[in-house]
Amino acid sequence: MSQTNGHSHPHGAAGHDSHELPFWRKYIFSVDHKVIGIQYAVTGLLFLFFGFCLMMLMRWQLAYPGQPLPVPFLANLFNETQMISGIMLPEFYNQLGAMHGTIMIFLGVVPLAVGGFGNFVVPLQIGAPDMAFPKLNMMSYWLYFIGGILMLASFFVPGGTAQSGWTSYPPLSVIASSGQTWWLVGMAFLINSSLLGSINFITTIVQLRAPGLSFFRLPFFVWAQFVTSFLLLLAFPPLMGAAVLQLMDRLAHTSFFLPTGLVVNGAPIAGYSGGGNPLLWQHLFWFLAHPEVYVLILPAMGIVAEVIANNTRKPLYGYKALIYSVVFLGFMSFIVWAHHMYLTGMGTGMSAFFQVTTMIISIPSVIILTTMILSLWGGAIRFTVPMLFALAFLPMFGIGGLTGLPLGLNASDIHLHDTYYVIGHFHYVVAPGTIFALFAGVYYWFPKATGRQMVGWLGKLHFWPSLIFINGVFMPMFIQGMAGVQRRLYDPMQYAHAQPTQVLNVVMSVSAWLLGLAQIPFIVNFFYSIFWGRKADQNPWQATTLEWTAPSPPPHGNFTSEPVVYRGPYEYASPDSKSDFWPQAMKEKN
Amino acid sequence: MQKYGWSLPIDVSTHGYQIDRLIWVIHWFMAVLFVGWFLFFLYTLFRFRARAGHKPEHHEKHFKLPTYLEAGVAVFEVVLLVGFSFPIWAHIRNQFPDEKKALHVRVVAEQFAWNVHYPGPDGVFGRTSPALMNASNPLGIDRTDPRALDDIATINQLHIPVDTPVIAQLTSKDVIHSFFLPVMRVKQDTTPGQQIPVWFQAKQTGDFEIACAQLCGLGHYRMRGFFVVDPKETFTQWLAEQAPKPEEIAAWTAAAAAAASKPVAAPAVAAPASH
Numbered sequence: 001m002s003q004t005n006g007h008s009h010p011h012g013a014a015g016h017d018s019h020e021l022p023f024w025r026k027y028i029f030s031v032d033h034k035v036i037g038i039q040y041a042v043t044g045l046l047f048l049f050f051g052f053c054l055m056m057l058m059r060w061q062l063a064y065p066g067q068p069l070p071v072p073f074l075a076n077l078f079n080e081t082q083m084i085s086g087i088m089l090p091e092f093y094n095q096l097g098a099m100h101g102t103i104m105i106f107l108g109v110v111p112l113a114v115g116g117f118g119n120f121v122v123p124l125q126i127g128a129p130d131m132a133f134p135k136l137n138m139m140s141y142w143l144y145f146i147g148g149i150l151m152l153a154s155f156f157v158p159g160g161t162a163q164s165g166w167t168s169y170p171p172l173s174v175i176a177s178s179g180q181t182w183w184l185v186g187m188a189f190l191i192n193s194s195l196l197g198s199i200n201f202i203t204t205i206v207q208l209r210a211p212g213l214s215f216f217r218l219p220f221f222v223w224a225q226f227v228t229s230f231l232l233l234l235a236f237p238p239l240m241g242a243a244v245l246q247l248m249d250r251l252a253h254t255s256f257f258l259p260t261g262l263v264v265n266g267a268p269i270a271g272y273s274g275g276g277n278p279l280l281w282q283h284l285f286w287f288l289a290h291p292e293v294y295v296l297i298l299p300a301m302g303i304v305a306e307v308i309a310n311n312t313r314k315p316l317y318g319y320k321a322l323i324y325s326v327v328f329l330g331f332m333s334f335i336v337w338a339h340h341m342y343l344t345g346m347g348t349g350m351s352a353f354f355q356v357t358t359m360i361i362s363i364p365s366v367i368i369l370t371t372m373i374l375s376l377w378g379g380a381i382r383f384t385v386p387m388l389f390a391l392a393f394l395p396m397f398g399i400g401g402l403t404g405l406p407l408g409l410n411a412s413d414i415h416l417h418d419t420y421y422v423i424g425h426f427h428y429v430v431a432p433g434t435i436f437a438l439f440a441g442v443y444y445w446f447p448k449a450t451g452r453q454m455v456g457w458l459g460k461l462h463f464w465p466s467l468i469f470i471n472g473v474f475m476p477m478f479i480q481g482m483a484g485v486q487r488r489l490y491d492p493m494q495y496a497h498a499q500p501t502q503v504l505n506v507v508m509s510v511s512a513w514l515l516g517l518a519q520i521p522f523i524v525n526f527f528y529s530i531f532w533g534r535k536a537d538q539n540p541w542q543a544t545t546l547e548w549t550a551p552s553p554p555p556h557g558n559f560t561s562e563p564v565v566y567r568g569p570y571e572y573a574s575p576d577s578k579s580d581f582w583p584q585a586m587k588e589k590n
Numbered sequence: 591m592q593k594y595g596w597s598l599p600i601d602v603s604t605h606g607y608q609i610d611r612l613i614w615v616i617h618w619f620m621a622v623l624f625v626g627w628f629l630f631f632l633y634t635l636f637r638f639r640a641r642a643g644h645k646p647e648h649h650e651k652h653f654k655l656p657t658y659l660e661a662g663v664a665v666f667e668v669v670l671l672v673g674f675s676f677p678i679w680a681h682i683r684n685q686f687p688d689e690k691k692a693l694h695v696r697v698v699a700e701q702f703a704w705n706v707h708y709p710g711p712d713g714v715f716g717r718t719s720p721a722l723m724n725a726s727n728p729l730g731i732d733r734t735d736p737r738a739l740d741d742i743a744t745i746n747q748l749h750i751p752v753d754t755p756v757i758a759q760l761t762s763k764d765v766i767h768s769f770f771l772p773v774m775r776v777k778q779d780t781t782p783g784q785q786i787p788v789w790f791q792a793k794q795t796g797d798f799e800i801a802c803a804q805l806c807g808l809g810h811y812r813m814r815g816f817f818v819v820d821p822k823e824t825f826t827q828w829l830a831e832q833a834p835k836p837e838e839i840a841a842w843t844a845a846a847a848a849a850a851s852k853p854v855a856a857p858a859v860a861a862p863a864s865h
Contacts, residue, residue, distance in 0.1 A: 090811060094805070164805065171764065171782060172806060259783025262720075263730075263763040264765075266724055277783065278783070279781065315648065343768065347683060348676070348680050352679075355675060359667040359670075370659070371656075373627065376634045377634055377651070378638060380638065380641075381635060381639050391635070395627070395628055395631060398628075405619075406612075410675060411608070411679050415598070415609055415772075415777065417803070418770075482597050482598055483595065484598075484770075487805075490808075492811075494812050496594060500595045573647065
């Protein structure tokens with residue numbers, strides 16, 4: 001990062017004009033928020049696909065335990081520490097599970113939602129020429145990139161990658177093979193990437209808003225990113241501390257998380273003094289990981305709000321209620337973490353506190369969801385592809401939220417904790433919820449990023465099968481959870497109580513593979529449209545927010561002249577305007 | 591009677607009905623709320639679809655219903671907390687049965703088995719020590735302790751008598767496991783370095799399972815134990831069969847006498863004795 005201008009490098013001799021930057025400065029080591037946003041988004045999408053592939057492998061083992069992979073080509077990709085003649089080993093199953101979670105959350109959804117959409121859209125929506133700290137922004141991306149490479153490389157170290165779950169509970173994670181060390185170092189890079197990014201977002205949103213763009217004229221998406229950045233900034237440092245402590249336990253044989261008297265494999269564990277507490281990790285981890293849930297969901301809500309306002313052709317219902325709710329949600333998300341730990345031996349007082357906060361946090365979530373549904377009332381709803389994804393988000397996120405209720409109450413959690421019910425619950429929040437919203441965002445802002453529209457019928461061919469199969473994957477999990485089937489089981493057939501619902505594993509696995517096939521129209525559409533899509537003008541959706549005032553794609557510096565904001569973000573169907581939309585930056589009547 | 595299926599497993603515990611009732615109350619509430627929401631959602635999508643001659647409304651209506659709905663949800667959550675979850679949890683965590691009438695066991699989890707420790711006829715757990723743990727003595731029972739001579743150790747076999755309260759002290763030797771008795775509505779993490787008590791009472795006999803609910807390593811999926819609720823007489827008989835043989839006890843006593851003549855004893859951790 002010491003290099004401050006292009007002149008010191010032979011390839012940088014083109015001069016100051018950004019349009020003449022060499023390829024590697026313009027597209028690879030770029031400081032332009034739009035390029036960085038696209039880098040984040042594409043890397044994030046690739047990791048989402050990779051994490052999805054890990055899950056599709058696991059689903060084979062779950063549906064047909066102990067049977068060899070049916071595709072010899074696939075089986076040949078794996079060595080004998082992973083699969084033996086196509087039959088998956090339990091340690092490899094655990095690796096796939098741990099890395100599916102890690103990759104989907106830290107390398108897929110967060111980079112796409114915050115790094116991708118945040119970077120690309122926020123400066124445009126607030127009328128800024130770029131992020132406040134462009135070089136810091138570039139550094140965020142490259143730290144993330146290195147973190148991702150370390151995570152991928154860890155698959156190839158002796159003993160394989162991390163296999164103690166994405167939660168990495170000690171002592172299991174401390175006595176695990178060296179892949180766990182790679183995981184911790186990778187996480188350190190990802191954490192620092194997010195920290196730099198969050199500082200950048202907060203500064204940008206506070207400092208670089210266009211004239212006239214007061215906080216209560218900000219699009220809801222910007223508010224969502226603003227709150228998300230505070231969550232990242234305040235929640236990640238404890239995890240960073242915890243990761244360093246676990247790294248010390250592993251490498252220097254400190255005992256932050258190891259109690260006295262551990263006996264592993266029949267022999268007292270050597271070289272550790274003991275005196276630590278495994279629960280300390282859980283508190284530090286969940287202090288991050290619960291706010292992290294809102295890091296995953298808030299940008300998604302922001303995208304859905306934008307798409308709904310645009311496609312109902314009317315203002316959002318309860319814009320201020322949305323903002324107050326999202327800010328309140330942000331605060332509350334810091335004091336609910338121990339509801340992940342009811343069964344660690346928690347007493348009545350502490351669990352009562354965390355149950356109360358958990359019930360309280362459901363209120364703003366209900367308000368947000370209700371507000372979005374009521375926003376549809378009185379609209380003239382266009383069922384565009386982004387709108388389909390945004391609409392599907394609402395009921396599916398609703399299922400995710402509602403099923404949090406029996407988990408948030410500790411008495412019902414006794415039976416449901418660590419079962420497939422939990423898996424179903426958080427996947428409904430993150431996959432049919434957040435990922436559907438992210439797809440809405442891709443379809444919505446694609447013309448802004450590329451200057452071309454994606455193909456509508458391919459989008460619908462992507463949407464409908466995805467909607468059906470994603471419910472086929474996750475809905476049966478609630479039934480399995482009620483039956484008491486534990487999560488993270490390599491072979492569910494071992495348990496009598498898991499056998500009656502084994503047939504559902506086949507249903508879920510087939511749905512998962514079909515869900516994979518259903519992504520083909522998206523991939524085709526994405527690449528086809530980049531090159532041959534119908535040309536889009538600067539405002540193809542007839543939207544009101546500032547990003548649609550810039551050319552498509554926006555040049556370096558974004559706006560041809562600095563925009564001035566005259567009104568709120570969603571002035572659709574205004575009686576004071578002739579047209580059905582009135583852009584924020586338009587002084588005269590539209 | 592069917593034990594397991596597509597819904598909650600059979601409940602053979604005295605306390606489990608409260609948990610099940612809460613689970614069903616919540617699910618009915620969720621179903622009503624979701625179906626209501628969803629029908630409204632579909633109706634809205636149909637009624638306000640874009641079409642020729644249909645104009646969106648700019649001036650937003652103020653809806654009163656959602657406010658009542660939010661308040662209703664909030665009130666219902668208070669009921670769930672105060673009426674169900676707090677008292678149930680207090681019942682499970684705090685209101686332990688009379689220690690004198692209860693059967694006491696220790697359950698010590700390890701990768702990938704459940705070690706069960708019964709105190710034997712004297713009702714007192716003998717001393718245990720991590721230093722003594724090995725394949726033939728996975729609990730590390732110190733047989734030089736006179737109170738340990740009648741102690742009974744089993745692996746993956748938890749038998750309890752029906753209609754008798756059981757107090758189980760849970761811990762782990764190595765990593766975190768979770769002691770899960772699906773049919774008893776009991777689930778509790780077992781954490782090394784911590785001793786966590788749980789209680790339960792079976793109202794019906796049968797052969798069931800102990801499951802591990804917390805990822806504990808590559809054998810997590812097969813960390814299955816047998817949980818058997820016996821008629822009282824059968825239990826007494828079974829326990830007697832598991833008891834140490836007289837010749838074993840004689841050998842331990844002799845070894846203890848020999849060890850007592852030496853000055854240094856192995857470092858030992860006293861197990862919390864129950865009375």
